[in-house]
Amino acid sequence: MTDQTNGNNELEPSADKQLGASSTNALDVIGAVSAAGADPTADEAYAKLKERRAERRRKKIRRRVIAGVVVLAVVLLAVGATMLLSRQPEQNMEPVTDAVTRGTFTTEVDAKGSLQPLSSTVATSEVDGTIAEVRVAEGQAVKKGDVLFTVKSDAVDQSVDAAAKALNSAKASQKDAYNAYNQQVDAYNADDSGMASLPDKSTLSAADSAVAQAQEDYNQVVADADAKRQVRAQSDGTVITMNAKVGAMVGPRAQTGTDPLVQVADLSQMKVRIQVDEKSIEKVARDQAATITFPALEGVSLAGTVTNIASISSTATDAGSYDGGGSGVTYAVDVLIPQPDPRLKSGMTAQVSLTIEKIDDALMVPVMALQSDDGEHYYVNVETDASTHAYEQRDVTVKTRNDDLAVVEPGSVDEGDVLVISGGMSADDGSGSTGAAAAGGEVVASTDRPASANAE
Numbered sequence: 001m002t003d004q005t006n007g008n009n010e011l012e013p014s015a016d017k018q019l020g021a022s023s024t025n026a027l028d029v030i031g032a033v034s035a036a037g038a039d040p041t042a043d044e045a046y047a048k049l050k051e052r053r054a055e056r057r058r059k060k061i062r063r064r065v066i067a068g069v070v071v072l073a074v075v076l077l078a079v080g081a082t083m084l085l086s087r088q089p090e091q092n093m094e095p096v097t098d099a100v101t102r103g104t105f106t107t108e109v110d111a112k113g114s115l116q117p118l119s120s121t122v123a124t125s126e127v128d129g130t131i132a133e134v135r136v137a138e139g140q141a142v143k144k145g146d147v148l149f150t151v152k153s154d155a156v157d158q159s160v161d162a163a164a165k166a167l168n169s170a171k172a173s174q175k176d177a178y179n180a181y182n183q184q185v186d187a188y189n190a191d192d193s194g195m196a197s198l199p200d201k202s203t204l205s206a207a208d209s210a211v212a213q214a215q216e217d218y219n220q221v222v223a224d225a226d227a228k229r230q231v232r233a234q235s236d237g238t239v240i241t242m243n244a245k246v247g248a249m250v251g252p253r254a255q256t257g258t259d260p261l262v263q264v265a266d267l268s269q270m271k272v273r274i275q276v277d278e279k280s281i282e283k284v285a286r287d288q289a290a291t292i293t294f295p296a297l298e299g300v301s302l303a304g305t306v307t308n309i310a311s312i313s314s315t316a317t318d319a320g321s322y323d324g325g326g327s328g329v330t331y332a333v334d335v336l337i338p339q340p341d342p343r344l345k346s347g348m349t350a351q352v353s354l355t356i357e358k359i360d361d362a363l364m365v366p367v368m369a370l371q372s373d374d375g376e377h378y379y380v381n382v383e384t385d386a387s388t389h390a391y392e393q394r395d396v397t398v399k400t401r402n403d404d405l406a407v408v409e410p411g412s413v414d415e416g417d418v419l420v421i422s423g424g425m426s427a428d429d430g431s432g433s434t435g436a437a438a439a440g441g442e443v444v445a446s447t448d449r450p451a452s453a454n455a456e
Contacts, residue, residue, distance in 0.1 A: 095423025107357035117265030128251030129153030163221035170214035177207035275330035
């Protein structure tokens, strides 16, 4: 019994872990021994085991408390963040106002298009064959009649050979006719009987005519052959497309479905074809001014004019990019650039700003200030007291409008009048106005106005 008690007193610290699963049994055994009046060391061992068990319980409680505090803190942070993010900004109830202005009113249509030469020609070979020589390069300036490339054609060569053979045959026949005539003349002169007849020269005339015709035919065939062998520029300009290469097959068959061999364009004037929405096309007219810019050439801005307006709407494949919104039905409009920049190249993207309406000295109100009860007749709220933002309603006649401004007839409002768009107090019933109901948009202060009259 004494040896067992001493063994318990010499337990190493690692034994605490082993006691974790059997602490209850150990305490029961030691408690039973102590109760039976055993050695006092058993009481000490029992007390130590009891103390260790209590310490482990305290550690477990502390860990659970710490975990609970951490979870609570995370929950509180999440709730706080949610409340912070969901909190609505304080509403600024200050009335929104703007002013009546006078100046130049414009309506513009913005569209993208592809830069094109005003005129161009495509050089092709009339006959089947192969390219024998290329005499120009892309970007080279050419004159009308300059040879662009030459063609080796078996068919053309055969026609020249046939004409040459016909000419040689006619000349041989002519020689035979003259020899026969000369022989007849000699026989006539040698006849002393006087019975011989004078030779007929008609055969000589026929032979001469045959040779002359054969020579004319040959000359024409050679001239035609030269024209077909040498493909020339049809106008002055610049070579903007060059696909001709020595040895390449050319001719009506070879060129079917392929890119042009050589394209010569007049770059002294260029044009941009844009698409204009059906709601705006009625305001587009010839000679209207346009401003053209190019994404590839920063800082380049050129003036242009409308030269052509399509009478039939464009198909989906023909329609270019239109930035003005509206329906999908568009019409092609050509804009001429009379003095293009030398750096411009055919096919470049061009951004066109087309002024379709311009009114000088126009009296204008913000579109957001317009209100209507029936969608046809409009009125605005004119501020009568700057301190209280009280206002009165005044009828206005709208002449035209764009996305931002409306031109109104003078009389009911004057330049500088302050218009209450939202907020304020009606002079009739003292109620606040929400404003901009007829404009069909949110109540916002305009930032594109020539002048602002927001109350202090």
